Amino acid sequence: MINQTMLQLGTKRSAIRELFEYGKRRKEEIGQDKVFDFSIGNPSVPAPAVLTEALQDLIANTDPVALHGYTSAQGDAAVRKAIAEAEEERAGVSVDPDLIYMTCGAAASLTVTLNALCNPGEEVIVLAPYFPEYRVFVEKAGAVLREVPCLPDTFQIDFSALSHAVTPRTKGVILNSPNNPTGAVIPASDLEKLGNLLREKEEEFQSELFLICDEPYRALTYGVTVPYVPAFYARTVVCYSYSKALSLPGERIGYILIPPVMPEGKTVYAALCGAGRALGFVCAPSLMQYAVAKCKNAGADLSVYRENRRILSESLSEMGYSVTPPDGAFYLFVKALEEDAAAFCERAKEFELLLVPSDSFGVKGYVRISYCVSTEQIKASLPAFRALYESYRKKD
Ligand code: PLP
Numbered sequence: 001m002i003n004q005t006m007l008q009l010g011t012k013r014s015a016i017r018e019l020f021e022y023g024k025r026r027k028e029e030i031g032q033d034k035v036f037d038f039s040i041g042n043p044s045v046p047a048p049a050v051l052t053e054a055l056q057d058l059i060a061n062t063d064p065v066a067l068h069g070y071t072s073a074q075g076d077a078a079v080r081k082a083i084a085e086a087e088e089e090r091a092g093v094s095v096d097p098d099l100i101y102m103t104c105g106a107a108a109s110l111t112v113t114l115n116a117l118c119n120p121g122e123e124v125i126v127l128a129p130y131f132p133e134y135r136v137f138v139e140k141a142g143a144v145l146r147e148v149p150c151l152p153d154t155f156q157i158d159f160s161a162l163s164h165a166v167t168p169r170t171k172g173v174i175l176n177s178p179n180n181p182t183g184a185v186i187p188a189s190d191l192e193k194l195g196n197l198l199r200e201k202e203e204e205f206q207s208e209l210f211l212i213c214d215e216p217y218r219a220l221t222y223g224v225t226v227p228y229v230p231a232f233y234a235r236t237v238v239c240y241s242y243s244k245a246l247s248l249p250g251e252r253i254g255y256i257l258i259p260p261v262m263p264e265g266k267t268v269y270a271a272l273c274g275a276g277r278a279l280g281f282v283c284a285p286s287l288m289q290y291a292v293a294k295c296k297n298a299g300a301d302l303s304v305y306r307e308n309r310r311i312l313s314e315s316l317s318e319m320g321y322s323v324t325p326p327d328g329a330f331y332l333f334v335k336a337l338e339e340d341a342a343a344f345c346e347r348a349k350e351f352e353l354l355l356v357p358s359d360s361f362g363v364k365g366y367v368r369i370s371y372c373v374s375t376e377q378i379k380a381s382l383p384a385f386r387a388l389y390e391s392y393r394k395k396d
Contacts, residue, residue, distance in 0.1 A: 005139075016356050019039040019354050026354075033377075033380065036353045037354045037373070038369040038371065039356055041330065042370075042372065043244055043330075044304065044373050045300050046247060047248055047300065048298045048299065051246055051292075054295060055291050057294075058290050068287065071102070071283045071289060073281075074101045074272075075102025075283065076289050076290065079102065079289045079292070080097040082294075083100050083255055083292075083293065084097040092228075093261075094260060095260065096265075099258040100257055101276065102254075102255050102283070103253075103256060103284055104284050105243050106216040106239055106243060108252070108254065108279075108281060108284075110134070111275075111279060112256060112272055112279065113239055114140075114143065116275040117141075118142055119142070120142040120143075121142070121143070121169065122142075122169055123146045123169045124143045124171055125146045125147075125165055125172070126147055127157060127162070129182055130176065132361060138174075144169075146165055153324070155179065155184040155333070157190055157193075166198075168205040170201075170205075172209055172211060172212050173212065176215075178217040178226065180329055181333050181356070183328050185327040194211070194233065198233055210235045211233050211237070213238045215239060216241040219300070220244055220245065220300075222325075222326075224327045230261060234262050237258060239256055240257065242254055246300055251285065253289065255284075258272070304375060305371065307375055308373070311375070312371050312378055315382050316385060321334050321385070322335040331370055332368070333367075334369060335365060335366055336366060337392040339365060353385065355367040355368065
């Protein structure tokens with residue numbers, strides 16, 4: 001018999017993917033512009049010009065054998081040096097290129113990290129709402145996922161709930177800021193509290209606790225910046241990806257950063273290399289490694305996301321929906337108009353609005369709206385959002 005867990009994972013799509021596929025079918029049936037697909041986090045702004053220029057330059061001026069060949073498993077040394085320099089500029093602390101590990105995006109950053117850190121049966125805490133693939137990644141690493149709810153409405157850390165959830169079996173906590181699905185950004189004051197809590201628990205249980213920071217949305221913020229988390233807690237592993245920052249999700253490129261202040265940093269790094277090997281990653285795509293190294297200060301044009309966020313949050317609030325404009329990422333997390341978010345999303349489909357129910361993110365009663373779409377789609381969808389709202393008023 002083949003592996004039943006894998007069979008199940010491969011047979012049953014995630015709620016997000018299911019909706020995305022439904023959207024594709026529906027667009028074929030009634031036309032692209034008639035379906036308001038807010039299902040998936042696929043960036044809608046093009047990669048910055050500097051990335052295209054870097055790729056063109058690399059292809060025109062580099063020996064193709066070298067360009068497309070394997071790099072070192074942990075990534076090309078010059079690329080890691082360029083990334084370490086960029087991180088140093090951002091964080092104002094020293095970063096060691098030999099503690100940077102190049103990956104195939106955030107998903108690989110997370111799976112490599114979890115497999116490097118976890119022993120069978122250890123627990124990894126996630127703060128709900130959370131990216132649904134965390135469960136798949138944690139369980140494949142042999143660990144047990146433990147959900148801890150965030151504070152209602154603000155979706156910030158509930159320190160009392162977190163404190164109760166940490167046990168001698170805990171290996172670490174996954175932190176995702178800016179968050180998918182809420183867009184919430186964790187402020188420095190909470191990172192300080194979190195660092196203190198983890199150090200206290202380490203002392204109490206005589207254990208080592210790791211903070212795994214999943215940061216694919218780090219560059220996507222509106223009026224705030226995401227702090228360098230290792231400054232608050234030394235046992236932090238930063239899992240980064242260029243998927244959203246440079247609009248490159250299909251190219252599969254990112255990195256893991258181990259801060260030099262981590263006491264067992266070199267050992268953890270060696271375990272990352274082992275996990276990458278065991279998972280068969282071999283090395284991150286060479287061409288993309290060289291290209292991102294040339295895009296040190298580049299970022300995608302956020303003006304479209306900023307405008308979409310403004311139009312959608314203002315318009316939905318004005319219609320009567322309960323919306324808090326988030327500080328980062330490209331998602332709005334909005335209260336469903338009935339208790340059952342899945343039923344609400346089914347009703348939304350009648351208005352050709354594709355929204356993801358919050359149940360898949362580990363909380364009830366909300367929907368996620370991915371606003372990384374064209375501004376035209378946002379504007380065209382507003383009558384449908386209004387009609388959906390009105391349909392609940394009529395029912396009352
Ligand atoms: N983590 C979060 C919170 C995400 O939202 C995503 C993708 O949407 C990922 C990780 C995976 O990102 P990547 O495409 O870089 O693997």
